[in-house]
Amino acid sequence: MSQGTVSAADSRDTVAAYLQQHETKGLLRFITCGSVDDGKSTLIGRLLHDTKLLLDDQLSALESDSRRHGTQGEDIDFALLVDGLSAEREQGITIDVAYRFFGTDKRKFIVADCPGHEQYTRNMVTGASTADLAIVLVDARKGLLTQTHRHSYIVSLLGIRHVVLAVNKMDLVDYDPKIFDDIVAGYRELAGQLGISEVTCIPLSALKGDNMLEASPNTPWYDGPSLLQHLETVDASREAGASGFRLPVQWVNRPNQDFRGFSGTVVAAPAAVGEEIVVVPSGQRSKITRIVTADGDLQCAVPGQAVTFTLADEIDASRGDVIAAASNPAEAADQFAAHLIWMGDQPLLPGRPYWLKIGTRTVGAQITEIKHKIDVNTQDELAAKSLELNEVAYCNLYLDQPVAFEKYADNRDLGAFILIDRQSNGTVAAGTIEFALRRAGNIHWQHVDVDKSARARIKHQTPRCLWFTGLSGSGKSTIANLVEKRLLAMGHHTYILDGDNVRHGLNKDLGFTDEDRVENIRRVAEVAKLMVDAGLVVLVSFISPFRAERRMAREMFATGEFIEVFVDTPLEVAEERDVKGLYAKARAGTLRNFTGIDSPYERPEHPEIVMETTKLDADILAHQLVDKILDGRG
Known part of the structure; x- marks a missing residue:
């Protein structure tokens, strides 16, 4: 009985030690691309299979799927473990990012299998945005390709510092070391141009398992680590800020009324009770009095921990602000130079308003200038007025309020953003x-004593903007x-x-x-x-064809100052009028856009x-409009 009790205790200790070991193990996020x-999918499937991480029912399903959808005859098709979409299985390609x-x-x-087709580059960006390491696969038969x-x-643009060049399908080139060496030499030259310093090159056959978990006898000329050995030992941690x-x-x-804290996830460096802080962008200062978690208070919080700070002073901070170490706070600004990867189906147009989300803050934003577009295949800088899907550019951004950044x-965490x-x-x-x-930080609003209300009073009117929009020839x-x-x-x-x-x-x-029309508006x-600030009633008569730009114009004015007047004339009627002969030229193809x-x-x-x-005729419509805007104004 005593021995049984000891065995049960030992068992509990063993389980506790096992759980503790797994709780404290490090996490590596990586992507496969190529x-x-x-x-790529075969490589991940082989890793999952050979590390004995598949349950019996998963293995049975894989064997069944391999017979129905596989490309390896009677053998297991490991790619089917990752290619989960029916379209992926039918076409034999990866479309979405599979985690x-x-x-x-x-x-x-955590591995993200990224699609290889150029049209799915935006999916690859999504997978790479949180990765610490990238496995770039190259088919040994084809060498380095455009993709x-x-x-x-x-990978370089998104700051991934560690790259594994996996020269795959070595079995199809008889494990020829010269082919491997030539591909490695070409890639190291490319990596040098891109500023990727940590490159580990491994000859593989994901399908056969060569150099996946351990050294393969088929590559005696290779003395480096296997893929799994490298993944288990690479130091992909980022330097403490x-x-x-x-x-x-x-x-x-x-x-409740007795507790007020600020919740979020610590980034960059540890934070400790008693440390002086500053709120960015407001600049208010205080000290951390408590670091609260669901499991109790901490004296110190490390990056990645979700915590709640309580502060010594009742300062004003809200969602989107950044609480930072007072000794070296984050900067705040409202204009930036940035690299941008366009992921929208409609083109990017400079001057068009978007939402920008950085950290936990969302603000209004515009791309004020595309400095140059980048040919990601050659890294050449190209002139551009707009961006299409999957294109990359170096741009200037303007925000409608300052944000904390690095x-x-x-x-x-504070250097990446998305546009919405x-x-x-x-x-x-x-x-x-x-x-x-x-x-941006050197430009401030200059105070003037005479304001809009004073200018309006002397004119005995309420300043407004009447924005007339409609087709050419509508009668605006x-x-x-x-x-x-x-x-x-x-x-x-x-x-x-x-x-x-x-x-x-002007x-x-x-x-x-489209780009010039946006800037025009x-x-x-x-x-x-x-002009409204000067106290005038300004009448704007522009086609202004895009809703986004009309919304942008509206947001510049105070509530009630902007009145959108839609002159609703059907296209066929406007074309019949064609006073300027523009529709005829457009139909003939001599007048574009x-x-x-x-x-x-x-x-x-x-x-x-x-x-x-x-x-109704124009004179009656004009009288009705005047009556509406003057009604009740006194």
Whole structure:
């Protein structure tokens, strides 16, 4: 009985030791990337199979799937462990990023199998964004391909410091060492150009298992580690930040009136009770009084821990702020130079408003300038006015408020961002911050004693922007002109900004591409804002075909100052009028990018006023508009 009791205790101790060992094991995140059919999915499937991590039912399902969908005859097709989508199995390719978890006695792993096709580059970016190491596969028969260059460039851009060059399918070239050496030499030259310093080169056959878990007798000329040995031992940790800790605030924790804390995940360096802090961007200072977790208070929190700080002072901090070490706080800025990978189906247009999410903060943003586009296959810098799907560029960004940040090379958490489309709420780009444009911090609003309300009072009117939008020939300018004449006769101070007239001066350098149309509206909206600030009623008559730019213009004004007037004239009616002969030229193909013909017009969704010119003439519509905007103003 005593012996049985000891055995039970020993068993409990063994289980506890096992659990403790697995709890404290390090975690390595890595990706596999390469061209189509280089064997990425097979490599991961082989790792899972040979490390004995498949349950009996998984193994049975794999054997069954191999018979139905496999490409290896009677043998197991390891790629089917990862290629989970039906389309992937039918086509024999990887489409989406597939994540798998596995572990050995020495380390835990999360691997992302990234697609090889160029059109799925954005999926590869998603997988690489959190990886510590990249396995770049190369088919020994084909050598370095375009996708090898593309994926290696993205690996470098996203700050992955450790690369394994896996020269796969060595069994198909009779394990020839010269083929391996030639591929290694070419890749080391590429890695040097991209600034990738840590490259380990391994000859493999993922299908046969050569050099996967242990050294293969088929490559006696290779004396390096096997793939699994390297994954288990590589030091992929990032240097502790000399800049001090950062805590991006995710939530202000206020369960009752006696407790107020700031919750988030510590990044960059450890944080300790008693340490002085500063809130960025506000600059308020205090000290950490407690570090609270679900398992009790800590004296010190390390990077990666989710905690709640309580502070000595009742300072104002909210979601999106960053609590940082006061000795070396994060910077704050509202303009940046950044690398951008475009992931949207619609092109990037400079000047178009987007949401930018960095850390836990979301702010309004615009790409103010594309400095150059980068050919990721050759690294050449190319001139560009827009970006298409999967293209990479070096850009300048403007934000509508300062955010805490660090260079991506120093801090992934505060140096990476995404752009979000304001209409669809879809992610359209991923970016990395290179540096702040210093001039942003040197420009401040200058106080003036005479403000908008004072200018409006002396004019005895409420300043507003009447934004007329519609197709060319819809009657916008005609109605706007009639409205101004009536307002002027009533003693109001007005000004018309007409699309054609502005292009003779302020916007004479702009054409009619989508990119130039965005900039055209941005400039006019800024001018209209200044005129409203001067106390005027400004009438803007522009086609302004895109909803995003009309929304951008609206957001520049105070509530109630912007009135969108949709001059709703059907295309066939506008084309019949064709006073300027523009539709005829567009139909003949001599006038490109003409709205309604080969360039879209996006109808307003919720305009304040709709004018149907096919039902009433312009003079009546103008009178109705004046009555509406003056009604109840006194």
